[in-house]
Amino acid sequence: MLDERDVLSIYTRHKNALYRLCYCYMGNVQDASDAMQNTIVKLLEREQAFESVEHERGWLMKVAANECRRLLKHWWRKREDLDEYPEYAVQEERYEENGILSMVMSLSVKYRVPIYMYYYEGYAVAEISQLLHVKESTILSQLRRGRQKLKVELEADGDLSGFAHRQKGVEGK
Amino acid sequence: MREEKLKSAWDDVQMTRKQEDRIWRHARAEVHKKMNRKGKHWRFLSIGSAIASCMILAAVIAPMGLSLMNQQSVMAEYPIELPESEPGAWKHYALIHSAKASVMKDVNHFTSVISVNEEQKEIKLTYVPHHLTLVSCNEGTICTSAVTFMGYLGGLENVTEYLGTQLNLPLEGSIALNDDARELAIDLVDGVTVDFAADEVSDYLNYSSLLWNPQKELETYPVADPSVKPWMESRDGYRTVYWCDEYFPYRNQVRDVYEVHQSARCIEVIVSVFEEMKEMKAEGLKASKMVRQVIRNLFRDMEEAGMETDLETEQLIDVLWQAVRDDYQVTGVCNLSYCDAIEMQGIGCFVADWTGMLEYVAEFLYGEPVGNEAETAKILEETYEQYQNIDHRGNRRE
Numbered sequence: 285m286l287d288e289r290d291v292l293s294i295y296t297r298h299k300n301a302l303y304r305l306c307y308c309y310m311g312n313v314q315d316a317s318d319a320m321q322n323t324i325v326k327l328l329e330r331e332q333a334f335e336s337v338e339h340e341r342g343w344l345m346k347v348a349a350n351e352c353r354r355l356l357k358h359w360w361r362k363r364e365d366l367d368e369y370p371e372y373a374v375q376e377e378r379y380e381e382n383g384i385l386s387m388v389m390s391l392s393v394k395y396r397v398p399i400y401m402y403y404y405e406g407y408a409v410a411e412i413s414q415l416l417h418v419k420e421s422t423i424l425s426q427l428r429r430g431r432q433k434l435k436v437e438l439e440a441d442g443d444l445s446g447f448a449h450r451q452k453g454v455e456g457k
Numbered sequence: 458m459r460e461e462k463l464k465s466a467w468d469d470v471q472m473t474r475k476q477e478d479r480i481w482r483h484a485r486a487e488v489h490k491k492m493n494r495k496g497k498h499w500r501f502l503s504i505g506s507a508i509a510s511c512m513i514l515a516a517v518i519a520p521m522g523l524s525l526m527n528q529q530s531v532m533a534e535y536p537i538e539l540p541e542s543e544p545g546a547w548k549h550y551a552l553i554h555s556a557k558a559s560v561m562k563d564v565n566h567f568t569s570v571i572s573v574n575e576e577q578k579e580i581k582l583t584y585v586p587h588h589l590t591l592v593s594c595n596e597g598t599i600c601t602s603a604v605t606f607m608g609y610l611g612g613l614e615n616v617t618e619y620l621g622t623q624l625n626l627p628l629e630g631s632i633a634l635n636d637d638a639r640e641l642a643i644d645l646v647d648g649v650t651v652d653f654a655a656d657e658v659s660d661y662l663n664y665s666s667l668l669w670n671p672q673k674e675l676e677t678y679p680v681a682d683p684s685v686k687p688w689m690e691s692r693d694g695y696r697t698v699y700w701c702d703e704y705f706p707y708r709n710q711v712r713d714v715y716e717v718h719q720s721a722r723c724i725e726v727i728v729s730v731f732e733e734m735k736e737m738k739a740e741g742l743k744a745s746k747m748v749r750q751v752i753r754n755l756f757r758d759m760e761e762a763g764m765e766t767d768l769e770t771e772q773l774i775d776v777l778w779q780a781v782r783d784d785y786q787v788t789g790v791c792n793l794s795y796c797d798a799i800e801m802q803g804i805g806c807f808v809a810d811w812t813g814m815l816e817y818v819a820e821f822l823y824g825e826p827v828g829n830e831a832e833t834a835k836i837l838e839e840t841y842e843q844y845q846n847i848d849h850r851g852n853r854r855e
Binding site for chain 2: 288292295300303304307308313317321324328379383388399404
């Protein structure tokens with residue numbers, strides 16, 4: 285296993301990117317923290333050292349994405365509507381005070397994650413495809429559809445400037 | 458402007474210092490706990506390793522025709538929630554197919570959504586990466602036999618041909634879905650592709666060797682509140698015993714589903730033992746020698762009939778006893794015929810021999826509770842007869 289001090293410094297290096305990815309998937313602070321914690325558990329259990337910082341980051345992003353998807357598929361999420369069990373209800377914390385984040389987070393996971401990775405993290409489509417184990421064509425179409433959906437939101441909000449331009453740029457990337 | 462904002466939209470999404478510390482502390486504690494648990498439960502892990510070794514061995518000898526320990530599970534779930542493409546007309550059912558040929562490599566779990574339009578007597582099939590999908594190493598391949606069965610129940614005679622035409626797919630035993638169909642399926646349930654790594658599979662296998670130990674389940678997969686059982690009763694009041702094979706890592710996530718063994722007789726015996734146990738429980742007794750003897754006889758009969766099981770008498774008793782203790786009810790049992798190693802590669806036989814399963818499926822398809830016994834029995838008899846005339850590839854038997 286990796287030395288705990290090494291893990292701590294890796295955690296410190298990538299915590300923000302990881303946490304944002306988890307939040308992007310899970311949509312609230314509590315679940316994002318759970319996913320994050322599980323990712324760190326996997327990191328603590330890892331046997332081999334990383335080859336580079338990029339390797340570290342790529343591995344962590346992949347594990348975090350898998351962990352989020354696993355949590356999203358967890359039986360009790362699928363099966364029970366916790367709103368019907370007020371005794372278990374937890375006040376979910378979110379960051380959606382800023383308008384654009386709130387719009388993106390209102391999209392389905394399959395659109396908002398590629399949008400986050402593409403626009404915010406600056407990953408190329410091919411890299412996102414690798415990290416998420418999804419075909420490039422699928423990522424492209426998810427980005428396209430996500431943007432279309434966002435456009436509708438933005439139209440409603442009355443601000444479209446700059447968005448269409450970037451849209452064109454994506455395909456060429 | 459908006460694009461710029463998009464680039465900085467997540468700036469505020471940051472952990473507090475307290476949150477960071479908590480995550481780090483909890484993660485460390487979790488790893489230490491796991492390490493301690495491994496030490497304490499070496500017995501279980503040894504059993505897990507032994508089982509894994511046996512299965513790997515089975516995978517090696519299986520192609521030679523000795524299909525030792527292979528087992529296929531076909532499970533049906535309650536209709537999953539899907540958006541209605543044409544409201545009121547289509548009903549969607551999920552079937553999960555899991556064909557296991559070996560531990561690490563050829564673990565094929567497939568889920569398909571079968572959409573039935575009763576008015577038009579049409580059935581659509583879509584492949585869906587499902588939360589129960591563990592590893593799809595033959596991704597894009599699904600088992601047609603259970604679908605065929607469902608199709609017949611749905612009143613569509615030539616379901617295989619229909620599916621072939623509809624999805625433009627080859628009519629071999631396995632169906633390879635094209636990208637459009639997959640995309641459709643993914644869109645349909647907003648699903649995500651599952652991509653567990655091989656070492657994770659191994660973890661799950663070790664974990665799953667902790668057979669039927671609720672406390673361990675909770676420790677391994679803690680839920681938000683410990684008073685919430687992983688097998689909470691479904692909202693419509695069904696509680697079901699599920700006797701999945703012990704390698705199936707998500708068995709406690711499968712509810713309202715019953716399982717699966719190799720012969721009708723086996724299921725009959727198990728159900729009778731189950732009933733017997735319920736009476737014993739009512740009388741405050743434990744599983745008697747007689748019950749053990751009945752199960753031993755069952756396994757012996759199965760062996761003589763050339764069938765194999767990877768459950769031991771005591772394990773089966775444990776499973777049933779626990780179910781009895783927790784007041785579970787058998788609401789459906791499906792029986793699965795045994796397949797040889799070649800057919801295990803994504804194709805299998807699905808034979809519903811026990812009325813319970815048929816009732817269960819009929820309730821889905823006919824959309825009403827199984828209340829009218831005479832009517833239901835008639836439907837079941839007809840569909841069962843129909844089904845007996847089809848082989849596992851969906852062809853009508855001569």
